[in-house]
Amino acid sequence: MTLSFRFGTVGSPIKTPKKPGGSVGAIIFSREIGLDALELGWVQSVRVSVETCALIKETAAAQDVGVSVHAPYYINLNASDEEWPKSRQRLMDAAHYGNLAGASDIIFHPGSYFEQPSIDVLKIAIPRLQGCVDELRATDNPVILRPETMGKSAMLGSLEDTLEMARQIPGVLPCLDFAHLHARPGDGTVNSYDEWSTRLEQYGLTLGDSALEQLHIHLSGIEYGPKGEKNHLPISESDFDLDGLFRAMSAFNAAGRILCESPIMEEDALLMRKTWQVISGQ
Secondary structure, eight states, X not given: OOOSEEEEEESSOTTOOSSSOHHHHHHHHHHHXXXXXXXXXXXXXXXXXXXXXXXXXXXXXXXXXXXXXEOOSOOOTTOOTTTHHHHHHHHHHHHHHHHHTXXXXXXXOOOXXXXXXXXXXXXXXXXXXXXXXHHHHHTTOOOEEEEBOOSBTTBSOOHHHHHHHHHHSTTBOOBEEHHHHHHTTSSSOSOSXXXXXXHHHHHHHHHOGGGGGGEEEEEOEEEXXXXXXXXXXXXXXXXXXXXXXXXXXXXXXXXXEEXXXXXXXXXXXXXXXXXXHHHHTO
């Protein structure tokens, strides 16, 4: 039976062999150990050739591994008018080369509030993001842009922020980092079956039930304080209620991809896959 989720890592698995190495090696190794998704970690900059992109795409298709891209960290939809063109270029480069590499989804950190109210920041962020999607579609680039839910309350990227961007812009959907959603309040909440169910219901009501069938999820254990996220942790070393989350996702017939960001990436990705099989009965 085919699972409703693909599982993989953000960035190459830790034990990816040196040869062939790189993203191609990571794809082959992921498949060998039982994973079928990979998020290319282009988090510092996009430095990849057209030829390498073609090889990544070809290898992923042959191995049946779903590919996405994590765009550079230095993107801010709320940047100053002077800084925004550089931020925009980083996102567009990730989308251009990601598409050439066979990626369907481009994940990015949406930026900072700079102590402004969310409602005001979204008035700047949404038109800018719309402009990016418009340019991509004008060049027949079909990638989905996915602003990630962020783990600190000072950052643009609450669940509500990402849902509003997606509601207003076709071609934009959230990247749900459930560890970040748990860490963001800073008080240990958002970590139970009922709390996850409430958020999945909100997601479906805002974007439609079909959106629940194409979730893109980041997942790990997490250390947090009053201001939110501190560090990613192995699942077993954190208080994250993986069973509660997966029971909620199963109840909502959720599907898509789950990418692990734990320090023991592939080990925890395989743990997540096994846990999902047990809870979903797939």
